[in-house]
Amino acid sequence: MIDLKGVILAAGEGRRCRPLTQTRSKVMLPVGNRPFMEYVIRALAANGIEDIYVVVGYQKERVMDYFEDGIDFDVAITYIEQNELLGTAHALLKAEQYVDEEFLVVNGDNLIDKRAVNELVSAKGDNVILAALRRHTGDYGVLIVDNGLVTEIIEKPGRPCSGILNTGSYKFTPDVFDALKQAPISERGSYELPETIMQMIKEGTQIVPLITKGIWADAIFAWDLLNANSLALGMDEPKIMGDVEEGAMIKGPVHLGEGSIVRSGSYLVGPVSIGEDCDIGPNAVILPSTSVGDSARIGPHSEVRNSILMNDARIGSGCIISDSVIGASCTLRDQVVVETGSCVVEIEGVFQRAEFGAILADDVSVGARVLASPGTVVGTKASISSGAAIRGTINRDSRVIC
Numbered sequence: 001m002i003d004l005k006g007v008i009l010a011a012g013e014g015r016r017c018r019p020l021t022q023t024r025s026k027v028m029l030p031v032g033n034r035p036f037m038e039y040v041i042r043a044l045a046a047n048g049i050e051d052i053y054v055v056v057g058y059q060k061e062r063v064m065d066y067f068e069d070g071i072d073f074d075v076a077i078t079y080i081e082q083n084e085l086l087g088t089a090h091a092l093l094k095a096e097q098y099v100d101e102e103f104l105v106v107n108g109d110n111l112i113d114k115r116a117v118n119e120l121v122s123a124k125g126d127n128v129i130l131a132a133l134r135r136h137t138g139d140y141g142v143l144i145v146d147n148g149l150v151t152e153i154i155e156k157p158g159r160p161c162s163g164i165l166n167t168g169s170y171k172f173t174p175d176v177f178d179a180l181k182q183a184p185i186s187e188r189g190s191y192e193l194p195e196t197i198m199q200m201i202k203e204g205t206q207i208v209p210l211i212t213k214g215i216w217a218d219a220i221f222a223w224d225l226l227n228a229n230s231l232a233l234g235m236d237e238p239k240i241m242g243d244v245e246e247g248a249m250i251k252g253p254v255h256l257g258e259g260s261i262v263r264s265g266s267y268l269v270g271p272v273s274i275g276e277d278c279d280i281g282p283n284a285v286i287l288p289s290t291s292v293g294d295s296a297r298i299g300p301h302s303e304v305r306n307s308i309l310m311n312d313a314r315i316g317s318g319c320i321i322s323d324s325v326i327g328a329s330c331t332l333r334d335q336v337v338v339e340t341g342s343c344v345v346e347i348e349g350v351f352q353r354a355e356f357g358a359i360l361a362d363d364v365s366v367g368a369r370v371l372a373s374p375g376t377v378v379g380t381k382a383s384i385s386s387g388a389a390i391r392g393t394i395n396r397d398s399r400v401i402c
């Protein structure tokens with residue numbers, strides 16, 4: 001254990017990941033069968049950081065019920081509530097009374113590994129931003145660096161640009177709290193950490209950028225979870241703990257949780273992670289890179305590829321699903337087909353170009369023989385009747401009758 005404390009920012013909803021965040025915050029979205037924030041906590045714990053302060057807000061009960069006091073993750077968690085969601089600077093200020101020495105701040109809704117956290121722990125300099133080089137940085141804080149120091153942060157410029165992005169993980173001294181108290185309100189109407197850092201730079205504080213060689217990934221939109229999922233699947237050692245019936249074939253890194261069964265004739269090619277108490281097959285095909293949550297069912301002759309199925313998802317027989325996210329407790333009856341391809345999706349009033357199959361929020365019910373076009377996004381508890389052809393955005397609680 002080291003003295004360094006960790007603060008995790010976990011209060012925001014993650015609006016651009018809607019509709020998946022209608023029922024949970026982005027920190028609880030699963031990749032590789034674990035919520036984003038579990039990777040953050042594991043990476044801190046692996047570096048001996050055991051005192052962790054988690055700033056919670058939107059859907060906080062789900063975070064607190066899952067992580068409890070942190071004991072199962074070898075850390076001690078104190079929850080701090082941010083009742084008004086006024087931005088990352090406002091969130092961090094809530095932690096002031098708990099830290100009196102150098103400390104780390106990590107976004108709770110990113111995938112990060114122990115190497116990246118270790119780089120931050122051992123970084124020289126009092127104020128350090130963990131950065132990443134990427135080809136597309138327009139949706140992030142973009143760092144302008146000169147002479148080994150950050151000179152400017154341009155927050156979410158929106159236009160396509162490549163360069164160095166702010167990962168949202170930092171090492172600070174408690175002096176940051178004085179700056180946070182003077183944080184200006186941003187163009188987006190909230191108090192944002194990058195703006196505070198800009199103020200610090202103007203007042204002469206040196207901010208060191210540290211480009212990570214570790215794993216770091218974010219999901220801006222719901223479909224970006226597929227990429228993060230594929231990275232996350234490479235981070236764990238897979239184990240077969242459930243039953244594999246004779247005649248089933250398992251190739252590559254496949255994790256099968258306790259109480260799960262893969263029935264005869266099924267064909268699984270890793271990386272694949274299947275949770276506990278799942279029932280797969282007979283004759284189901286699961287291809288890379290797929291995560292299947294606990295108590296899920298994939299019926300006979302169904303094929304799932306490059307997808308996330310959350311807990312209790314039920315897929316009937318003869319379904320074809322690829323490049324898709326299927327929320328918790330969704331039911332897809334027989335012969336549902338999700339087409340995949342390029343599409344344009346409206347998220348929070350902005351049109352985004354993307355390439356995926358479908359995003360289904362929790363508790364969606366899909367009848368038999370439904371055909372979903374690429375880029376179909378379905379809100380929580382919507383229900384689609386058998387035989388329908390669906391496309392575009394379907395709002396929560398709506399009914400599609402064909």
Ligand SMILES: CC(=O)N[C@H]1[C@@H](OP(=O)(O)O)O[C@H](CO)[C@@H](O)[C@@H]1O
Pocket residue numbers: 088107110139140141142155165166167168192193194218
């Ligand atoms: C206001 C703020 O803190 N912005 C940060 C933060 O954005 P969010 O949209 O709040 O997740 O995390 C990004 C990394 O995920 C980082 O690039 C950006 O600068």
